[in-house]
Amino acid sequence: MLVSLEWLKEYVNLDNIAVEDIREGFIMSGSNIETVEAIGENIKKIVVGKILEIEKHPDAKSLIVTQIDIGEEVIQIVTGADNVKVGDYIPVILNGGRLPDGTKIKKGKLRGILSNGMMCSGQELGITDNLLPMNQNKEGIYILDKEYPLGTDIQEITGLKGHVIEFEITPNRPDCLSMIGMAREAQATFNREFKYPNVALKEEHGDIKEYISIDIEDTKLCDRYVGKVITDVKIKPSPLWMQSRLMKAGVRPINNIVDITNYVMIELGQPLHAFDLDYIEGNQIIVKKAKEGEMFKTLDETERKLDSNMLLICDAKKAVALAGVMGGENSEVKDTTKTIFLESAHFDGDHVRATSKKLALRTEASSRFEKGVDPNVTLIAANRACQLIEELGAGRIVKGNIDVYPNPVKEKGIEVRPTRINKVLGTSLSTEEMKTIFESLEFKVENHGENVIVTVPTFRHDMETEVDFVEEVARIYGFNNLDTTLPKSNSQGGKTIGQILEDQAKFILNAAGMNEIQTYSFVSPKSLDLLCFKEDSLMRNTIKLLNPLGEENSIMRTTIMGNVLEVLARNYNRNVERAKAFELGNTFIAQEDEKSLPLEKKAVTLGMYGKEVDFFEIKGIVEKLFEGLGIEDVAYIPEKNHPTFHPGRCANIIYKDHLLGVFGEVHPDVAENYGMNTRIYLGEIDFELILQLAKTDKFYKQLPKYPAMTRDFALVVKDDIYVKQIEDIVKENGGKILESIKLFDVYKGKQVEEGYKSVAYSLVYRSKDRTLTDEEVTKVHGKIIEELEGKLDGTLRE
């Protein structure tokens, strides 16, 4: 909502308050301000001039040389404009002057002829093209509408000065979308008196009943309809004061009648519509619903197909307007219009919204009805428009008005407890102080025992329950005047075990050199193909967005692997040498019943590429993660069939009978799908399972008191034996005295037969309560070797 301060002051006296204080005051009482613009503040030396002579430029076809009377003197100006004639009054910027955009103008020669300034176009006066009055020429000089004293400051004439405030009006306050609404707010905010415009007509003639009758068929959708008739209409541009006010409100001046309806809409908040009465057949207005499929051409020259829920304004034979949205082309006011039927009506907001949405036709009127208009301003607005028509000499007003208002909306009284207000705000205001605040908002207040009954005018339909009054007291009293206290109750803050574990997991991964990333929860369905998931994969059990931004964000992710690969690919393409990243986030699995929420499961996904990065690095990180979360005895089982991974370099992570996750080298097909020509390592772990299995309790183990004995062995086995098989046998046979196993070498080559490998281990034996004897250790170690040789068909390497 653009509010011209100069216009606002017509209704409320804001003298002696600095613009900055007005701004701050409004903001702090709840009318937020986006900008305050000082109109034409740069303008210097632009005055009214009159063209006395025009001659052709001797050396340039497209230029003319003019003599301009600026009061004190006559100056010569050379211009290329072709819309001026002798006798025109025009704005002239003098030598040394400055335009609104800051451009300085100096005298100079144009093709050898001296020009002492410049005639200004609308744009040069600071009027944007989309606001330039219809009677002005976009390409030409701005022509003044009549004679003005020569040499007068142009801003005094055009009114293009002062401040315009852009308010951000919240949806609960449609009453503030008008000058009087903001003037009322100013009254409450600045404690200055608000004056309603004095609406009175000087002269009326005839009787409206002879011109028109009005009938509302659907009083639910249109609960009030006021009509006025104006004869002897003379369509012409409206005066500059009205044009400038409209432009400052962001509305383009068209002609006097349209301008007046817009002016009153901005002033009082009531949309008006003017019909050419000569095109209304049968002297009759009927408000009724359209027929299904009925065609209607709105005044934007668009043929529209209506449905039977849409409300129309009709005459005896046809539709003439789409109620509350837009008039019809058939009854539009034109330059030749002689008689006008003026509509000021109140339409149901939800209905207007529905119609406007269905037709994709949103207008200033429809938007105002949607937000809410005061049903009791309807008649005042009609009369105010007639008053302006009379004042501007745009027509003669026919006596009387038709006001169909079967069920007038009345003000309602609401009981409010001052004690409650103080309780919610933490204040100790007296009832009298609250009454003063309510009265400043034009509410009426009566005492009712300890409480008060507040009667709210119909323009404030946001005031429904007591809490609405709490807010009014708070904002007018001032949020800044409230105390600053802390809640009295005691409470213990903290994180849940799950939240602590999540932090711990992130900490471990960071410590292991992994960067945390965050990616969108919605992904492209194609990502499942890029990951090479099979057609029947559970990962394809996705939920889809009804209205995604694009296909690439159209399903909720069932895995984070695609997201991580995408990030790796992006880094790879940007020539980042090495990337090690993880994301801990949600995945979404569709439920059978599509009206239930999907299963949201946390997963942690790791990905990496770069020099020296290999399978065992990601494995090491996975192991550290489990170790750090107290999950012991995790097994890594070769997985040859996961389509995303290298069949020989992938492992499932198993804990007892739970599958915790999978990791490995990314299958070259998948890497290629992501445009990466390098080895990538990827893993995904079910974090929900981790949360169940993690152990946060820690117990101290006594430090060893007795010496350890270390025995090494190297075993030659077939290539396809997994070291896990060796380790399982070692553990099985190591008994109590086996403290640790460490793989220290795997050798394939000349020394070992083709198809075999040598695996070297270091075993540490120790007892908690004594020094082990050589014999004891030899016995156990010998048994281990024997079992290894027997079960794995291995031979000890010398």
Place this chain on the structure above:
Amino acid sequence: MKEQLQQTQNQAESAIKDAHSMQELQEIRVKYLGKKGELTAALRGMKDLSNEERPKIGKIVNEVRANIENALETAMTEVKQKEKNIRLSNETIDVTMPGKEVEIGHKHPLTGVLDEIKNIFIGMGFKIAEGPEVETVYNNFDALNAPKNHPARGMSDTFYINDEILLRTQTSPVQIRTMKKAKPPIKVISPGRCFRYDTPDATHSPMFHQIEGLVIDKNITMSDLKGTLNLFAKQLFGENTKTKFRPHHFPFTEPSAEIDVTCFKCQGEGCRVCKGSGWIEILGAGMVHPNVLRECGIDPEEYSGFAFGMGLDRITMLKYGVEDIRLFFENDMRFIEQF
């Protein structure tokens, strides 16, 4: 004999003087004091001496031995010190060369700031509540008193799965879940991902993060809301931070406020970050609407409370001077590694 011993001592002392290394000194020790050394030989020769002479000469032998040992000891200490000095001077390295690369992963910047905010609220007695990203229309809008025709409900503002399920547009549904599950007193913050139908650009992202807070108890006032958020702002942005509460309108709170804090870049002087105003808007808040309490089975006559919400992405951008929100979700390693 006496002269001979004296001569041996002189020879030894002169050899010690000329020695430059531990090895030479060891050789000297062997030569004079070893089993086959000269002094040992001299001692051995004592058996030929008379009983009178033996103790005299024996004394001299011991004196000579002690003298040689002392001289050796002193010389060895000196040589050790010299050798150490030489080693130290040979071992000089260029300490200005870079350290060994130790790899440490980095927190995502949003996590870093979120952790900071969580810690502040935990310190004030808040717990952390979480909820699903895919939510019901009821929890996201209806229960929060959002009017049926509120534009935010539209398909051009909110992502829908179907007419009952959507991607949450705020973390307020977590408040509804919390209020329906627990009895007051309630004191939680709910951080998390949110989604709105915005095409990504420098300041918009279809996915972003909110942190909302909720306090419900007997006698909670709007003054408590002011105090809580004042304290929060001071802890996050510094002790001199001021707050400005401006009236606003939200469906689920009344009275409602938007809260500005003094610009932490310019301390309120006016700069590029705050667009010259000296203030930065970072929070929305208000007293929980009685309709919302009632909907969650809490009697608004007995209990009252406040709620607040802020955008984590925006705060992080302001704090770190990040000018494009998309950087958070592109995850360029060179970006993440700055935090």
